[in-house]
Amino acid sequence: MKIKLITFLLLCVVGIGTAQNSGKITGKITEKTSNAPISYAIVSIKDNGKVISGANTDDKGEFTIKNLALKSYTIEIQYIGFRKYIGSAILSENKKEATFKVSLEEEATQLKGVNIVSERSTIEQKIDRKVITVGKDLTTAGASASDIMNNIPSVNVDQDGKLSLRGNENVRVLIDGRPTNIDPAQLLKQIPSTSIKKIELITNPSAKYNPEGMSGIINIILHKNANTGFNGSFSGGITFGETAKYNQSLDMNYKVGKVNFFGNGGRNFGTYFNDGKIARLDQDLVQRLDISNENDSFLYKVGMDYLINDHNTLSFYTTQNKADGTGNVNTNIDYNNGGTIDRILQKSTYEGPNQTGTYNLAYKHIFKKEGHTLDVEANFNDYKETQRASFDTETTTTNNSNSTVFFKDNIKDAQKLSTFNIDYVNPIDEKSTLEAGAEARITRTENNYSTGNPLVAPADQQSNYTYDIDIYSAYATFGQKFKNISYQVGARFESYKVAANLNRGKTTFDDDYITVYPSAYLTYNLNEKNTLQLSYSRRVDRPGLEQTKPIREFATPLVTSFGNPELLPQFTNSIEVNYTKVLTKGSITAGVFVRSINDQISRILYPDENDPSGQRQILTYTNFDNNTASGFEVSANYKITKWWDIQPAIDFSSIKQQGVVFQFNPTTNTSKPLERNVTVSAFNGRLNSNFKANKRLSFLLFGFYRGSVDGLQNNSKEMYKIDSGARYTLLDNKMNISVRFNDMFNTMRYAFDAEYPYPQTGEFTWESQTVYLGVTYGFGGGKNKSLQRKQRDDNTNKGGGGMF
Numbered sequence: 001m002k003i004k005l006i007t008f009l010l011l012c013v014v015g016i017g018t019a020q021n022s023g024k025i026t027g028k029i030t031e032k033t034s035n036a037p038i039s040y041a042i043v044s045i046k047d048n049g050k051v052i053s054g055a056n057t058d059d060k061g062e063f064t065i066k067n068l069a070l071k072s073y074t075i076e077i078q079y080i081g082f083r084k085y086i087g088s089a090i091l092s093e094n095k096k097e098a099t100f101k102v103s104l105e106e107e108a109t110q111l112k113g114v115n116i117v118s119e120r121s122t123i124e125q126k127i128d129r130k131v132i133t134v135g136k137d138l139t140t141a142g143a144s145a146s147d148i149m150n151n152i153p154s155v156n157v158d159q160d161g162k163l164s165l166r167g168n169e170n171v172r173v174l175i176d177g178r179p180t181n182i183d184p185a186q187l188l189k190q191i192p193s194t195s196i197k198k199i200e201l202i203t204n205p206s207a208k209y210n211p212e213g214m215s216g217i218i219n220i221i222l223h224k225n226a227n228t229g230f231n232g233s234f235s236g237g238i239t240f241g242e243t244a245k246y247n248q249s250l251d252m253n254y255k256v257g258k259v260n261f262f263g264n265g266g267r268n269f270g271t272y273f274n275d276g277k278i279a280r281l282d283q284d285l286v287q288r289l290d291i292s293n294e295n296d297s298f299l300y301k302v303g304m305d306y307l308i309n310d311h312n313t314l315s316f317y318t319t320q321n322k323a324d325g326t327g328n329v330n331t332n333i334d335y336n337n338g339g340t341i342d343r344i345l346q347k348s349t350y351e352g353p354n355q356t357g358t359y360n361l362a363y364k365h366i367f368k369k370e371g372h373t374l375d376v377e378a379n380f381n382d383y384k385e386t387q388r389a390s391f392d393t394e395t396t397t398t399n400n401s402n403s404t405v406f407f408k409d410n411i412k413d414a415q416k417l418s419t420f421n422i423d424y425v426n427p428i429d430e431k432s433t434l435e436a437g438a439e440a441r442i443t444r445t446e447n448n449y450s451t452g453n454p455l456v457a458p459a460d461q462q463s464n465y466t467y468d469i470d471i472y473s474a475y476a477t478f479g480q481k482f483k484n485i486s487y488q489v490g491a492r493f494e495s496y497k498v499a500a501n502l503n504r505g506k507t508t509f510d511d512d513y514i515t516v517y518p519s520a521y522l523t524y525n526l527n528e529k530n531t532l533q534l535s536y537s538r539r540v541d542r543p544g545l546e547q548t549k550p551i552r553e554f555a556t557p558l559v560t561s562f563g564n565p566e567l568l569p570q571f572t573n574s575i576e577v578n579y580t581k582v583l584t585k586g587s588i589t590a591g592v593f594v595r596s597i598n599d600q601i602s603r604i605l606y607p608d609e610n611d612p613s614g615q616r617q618i619l620t621y622t623n624f625d626n627n628t629a630s631g632f633e634v635s636a637n638y639k640i641t642k643w644w645d646i647q648p649a650i651d652f653s654s655i656k657q658q659g660v661v662f663q664f665n666p667t668t669n670t671s672k673p674l675e676r677n678v679t680v681s682a683f684n685g686r687l688n689s690n691f692k693a694n695k696r697l698s699f700l701l702f703g704f705y706r707g708s709v710d711g712l713q714n715n716s717k718e719m720y721k722i723d724s725g726a727r728y729t730l731l732d733n734k735m736n737i738s739v740r741f742n743d744m745f746n747t748m749r750y751a752f753d754a755e756y757p758y759p760q761t762g763e764f765t766w767e768s769q770t771v772y773l774g775v776t777y778g779f780g781g782g783k784n785k786s787l788q789r790k791q792r793d794d795n796t797n798k799g800g801g802g803m804f
Contacts, residue, residue, distance in 0.1 A: 037061025231780030245270025624659030
C-alpha cells in the first residue's frame, strides 16, 4: 500500500512539473469584413514543418491548445474560402501563453476600396447548413437568381422556375432571412444574379427556425457593403435566345460616422418562349401549346444602419418589387371524333401588374459579455396583383361546323404579412449557450374573381375568397461544447389558426391546433479535419393561397387548374447524418437522410365530371397518405492545380408514395379512384470546373444530369446539358467581362408519359440554349471598416441576418 501511495505521489509531482513547464496557445478567429466569428476553422501547430498539435475553433471562433513544450512554433490557420494565416509563437518560462486575434480575408481581390467578387464559388459545411459563396463562375450562369440555382448542389429548377431541394418542391425560400409574399419562382427571376452574395441550404433546421418546408430552407443573402465612404458596383447583361433579354443592377453604399446608407436596384426585361405537346394515346387527340411571356420587373432595396453606440444598433430597410407582363398561350387541339377531325384553337392572354413592398425595422443590443445579445425585429410585407385574362376559343370540324366562344376573367389578389420577432442569446459559460425567442406572424389574404365564361353557372361567375392565418410561437435551444463533442437540443411551441371563407360565409373552412417542433444536434470532431454530425427535426408544410383557393389558376380547353380549400398540413420527421472532411486543397461533404411524411400535399389530375365527352381534366391538390423518403448526397470542392479546380456533386432520393389517382374508362366515359403504392427515385449529378489561363482570363465548364423519375401519376424522363463560359478582368480588376454558352448541344427538355387518368405522353421545350454576355464594374474609394451589425434570426441566417 505504501509503494502504491509513493508511486501515486511521484506521478502527481511529475504531472505538476510537466504542467508547470508547458504552455498553451489561445486565440479567436473572425472574418475581416464583418468581424463575425469563424467556427470550425483549422488551427495547426507545427514544429520544424511537422504538425504536433491542433484544434478547431468553436462557435465563437475561439480555440485553446494546451500542454505544449516551451519552444518556438509555427501556427497555421485555414478555412475554406479564406486566405491562410501563418504566424509564429514563442513559449518560454517568462511567457507560457500566446494569444492570437486573427481576422481572415476572403479569397477576393480588394483594390482601392472596391470589392471584387472571388473568381470561384466556395462551399462550406457549417453546423446546421451548407453555405455557397457566389463567385464569378455562378454569376455568369445567367441574368437572374433562377438561372444559377441549377448550379447549386441538391437544388433543381424546373422549366416553370419551380424550386426543389433533394427532389422535393416543399422548400421554404427566404431573402436575407425573411419570408416574402412573392411566389419563389417569380421572385428568383427578378433578383439579379450579381446581387447575390451567398446561398444557404438548411436541410434540417433546428427549433429556432420557423418549421415550414419539408425539405428545408433556401436562404438567399444579398450583397451589402459596409466600407467607409462611397462605394458601389454596376452590372449589366444581355441574354441571346429567340429574342434578346436584358438585365442591369446597381449597388451603392455610403458610410460616414455612425451611419451606413445602402441600396441596390435591378431590372430584368424580355420575352421568353416555351412550346409543348401532349398526346392522348387512348384517343387520337393531340394538344400543342405555344407560350410566350413578355416580362418587365424592377426590384430595389434601400436602408440604413445607425450605430447608436458600441452596444446598440438600429437598422431599417425597405424592398420594393414591381413587375408587369403579358403571357400569351396558344393551344391547338386536333381530335379524331369518329372519322371527323375536330380542331380547337384557343388564344388566351394573361396580363397585369403585381407589386410587393417590404418594410423592416430592427434593433440589436449587445451586452457586455461576449456573445450575449438581444434582437427585436418588425417586418411588414404587402403584396398586390391584378390579372386580366381573355380566352378566345374557335372550334371547327371537317363538315365546316364552326363555333366561337370569347370571354374574360379578372382576378385581384391582396396579401399582407406582418411579423414581430424577439431573439435572445446568452452564452452561460465557456461551454454552454442558451437561445430563446418568440414570434407573431399574421397573414391576411383576399382574392376577388369574376368571369364571363358561359360554361360557368351564373352564381359562380363572381366570388370572394379570404384566407387568414395567425401563428404565435416561442422557442428555446440549449447547447454545450466539449473537447470533441457538442450538442444542441431545442423545441418550438406553436399555435396555428387558419380561417378560409368563400363568398362571405357560404363556404368556410377552419383549422386550429397547437403543436411542438423538437430538434436535436450531436456533433463529433474526430480530429481537426473530420467532423461527423447527427441531427433530427420535425417540420410542417401548410397549404398556401394558390393551393387552397377554389378559383381558376389557369385554363386550356382541356385542363382547368384550381385549389382545394380543405387541404391539411403535412408533417415531416427528418433524421440526417452528415460528414465533412477538410483536405489540403479543398473539402468533401456527404450526408444521408430519412424522412417520414404524413398527409403529403401533391398535385392530382382527374377527369372533369361535368364534361360528358370525358376529355376535360381538373388539375388540383390533395393529401396523399403517409410516405417515407430517404437518400444521400455528396459534394466536393477541390483545387487540382493552381489553375484548375472542380466542384462535383451528386444526390439521390427515394420516396415511397401511397395515394389515390383516377383511372378513366373510355367505354363508359367514367372514372374511378385507384389506390397506388410506388417508390419514386430521383438522381441528380453536376460538375463545375474552372480553368485559370492567367491572372485575367479564366474558363469554365458545367455539366448537369437529372435522371428519370417514375411517379405516382407521371413518369418524367431524364434531362441533361453542358454549359461553357469565360471571364476576363481589366482596369486593375475593377471590371469583369463574362460570357456563357448555356446548353451548348440543346439537349434540355421536359418529357413525360402517364397512365392516369389517361394514357398520354408529352414534351415541353424552352429557351435553354442561350448565350449570356455580362459586365461588372466596381467603383468608389472607401476603406474597409467593419460595422457591428445585428445578426437576427439565427432563426433565419447567421451570415446576413435580417439585413441587406
